[in-house]
Amino acid sequence: MYARVPGGRREQDAEVTEHHDRPTARGELSGFHVVDPDLYREYRGRVVRMSNSHQVNINEFLPDTVRQRAMTDAEIAAELNLDIRDVTEIRVVAEHDEYPIEEYEASARFKDAAAESYRNGGVKNLYKGDPPPSRNPAEI
């Protein structure tokens, strides 16, 4: 009996061993791979530093001596001796996890203040620093 009929459902707990290198197999292998929280906590900082999150001179076409291209997940996995699926998950979770939910409300206040400052005085009058504590001018 086939463990998996092409195009059909894979039996629960069936081992995925065939055609791992096919592009179509990648999603099946990592589609809902959940990284272990302890592994996430241990490697989160290093993965973020090595990835695209905090960019310094990553731009293409810079001189080789200047450019610092971010590492791919495969390169990070090789460097840290991790499974690439874990690296991808650690990176994607960490990208969303870096700033707390309050950052979203702060974003709204920042955009309000930035647009208002530009409207009132152009580039000589731009809002600076952390977002104001409220969207209501009367409360600032």
Added chain:
Amino acid sequence: MFRVHAGLPGRALPEEAEVTEEEPDWQTVKSELLEGVLKRGAMVARVGDPDLLADVAPGQRPSDLLPQVKSMIVLGGSAPRVGEWNSPRAEVLETVGTSDRMAAIGSALARQIEERLGYYAMNVPTSTDQDDKPFLDFTAAAVAAGAGSPSLAGPVLHPEHGFVYLTVILTSLPLPFDGPIEQPACPAPSCVEMYDQRGVTPCTDVCNIDDGGCLGGQIQDGLVIGRRYDANRCRDRVYHYWVPGYQAVLEKVLSEPDVERRKMMLYGSYFTRTMWSITYSNVSQGQCFECMRVCPVGAENRMLK
């Protein structure tokens, strides 16, 4: 209309089709294709050499997507309207992400290349790949084609139009390359002047990485050096009312034990607007333009009477 040798293997030509063996005038082919997309609404249409992207991250190179690629056509346009740039409400620009219009023009061009010329063509998906990364390094493609130049703020800037949305068509058509532009659009002369006086440019002034924002860098001898960028903070501002915000609220809701507080979160204004944005798809993705609002490149086009 030009006719060229069919390039799609296994594709039968109509019996009456005349196949000429002589080399087509590729410059004419290119001109007709690009004139067509400019008429359809693109503001920028250039051709780049895919081999110039050899240095980008593996997996985001043109040949990773289309092994037969010989040239890449980069289209730009569909920027917000002048009235939207000038609205005192930040929320107006937040909701005018119009990259889908460029993608539609790109898809039509790819179809034209395949059906009328018989060469492979792919309008690169502008959504995210399975690992939450783009399918292609769009910035590198645009720079290689001369559709603009990299900027201190991040988006590719066209010298005349400034910020534009991009779409890239990879094709096996051997079109002549335009190549990168000679004079970068960033930094603009007024930014160099401002940096010399105050140590910041408009974009790094309004969204400074050392002061709660996303951007940093210096200008030396008229060139941007040491550019720094906090991609995660920028994403939270750009996709404010979108997938990342939705995920953040969901995490909060799932860990909230109080039924009534959960209800307040789910029916509250933030989650409601987020759901509207998500269900409007990418027409609502242009959610932070503050570094571009203050950018002088193309600013003369953002002033009307």
